[in-house]
Amino acid sequence: METSGHGGCFEPLASSAHETCVLNLASAKSNDPLSGRLECVSLQQGLSYEALSYEWGSPEKKHSIALENGSTVHITDSLYHALRDIRHEALSQGSRVVWADGICINQDDLKERQQQVSMMGDIYRKAARVITYIGPEKDDSSSAID
Numbered sequence: 001m002e003t004s005g006h007g008g009c010f011e012p013l014a015s016s017a018h019e020t021c022v023l024n025l026a027s028a029k030s031n032d033p034l035s036g037r038l039e040c041v042s043l044q045q046g047l048s049y050e051a052l053s054y055e056w057g058s059p060e061k062k063h064s065i066a067l068e069n070g071s072t073v074h075i076t077d078s079l080y081h082a083l084r085d086i087r088h089e090a091l092s093q094g095s096r097v098v099w100a101d102g103i104c105i106n107q108d109d110l111k112e113r114q115q116q117v118s119m120m121g122d123i124y125r126k127a128a129r130v131i132t133y134i135g136p137e138k139d140d141s142s143s144a145i146d
Helices: 077-086 110-118 120-126 141-145
Strands: 019-025 035-042 050-054 063-067 072-075 096-099 129-133
Touching: 019 077, 050 077, 050 120, 063 077, 072 077, 077 096, 077 129, 110 120
Parallel strands: 035 063, 050 096, 050 129
Antiparallel strands: 019 035, 019 096, 063 072
């Protein structure tokens, strides 16, 4: 099964509740394919997750992430690099629970997308941590950050 939306949330999200999806990003070595599990959650249940803020870049979806349920979600180059760079490398660390709009919001469902965008303030506020990803190192950019 293939999807470009959020694949793991087959039921539409509740429009009145503070419900969203989070990605349980599987740990893997840096060159291994991305994989994980999407889970629908209520922001009111106190789940610990990290919100990912990243540069959108090109809208072309030339990468994918394999989900535990057998579906594949196509993602942008920018999101692909962000997820690959933040995932845990040691299997003993387990999955990393992340909210990222490009995968946790069904981009093909206009109603859901509008509803989720209106909740983004709460999504970021309730996150245990917000990760700001500025892209992979290039042109010796790491020396500027140092």
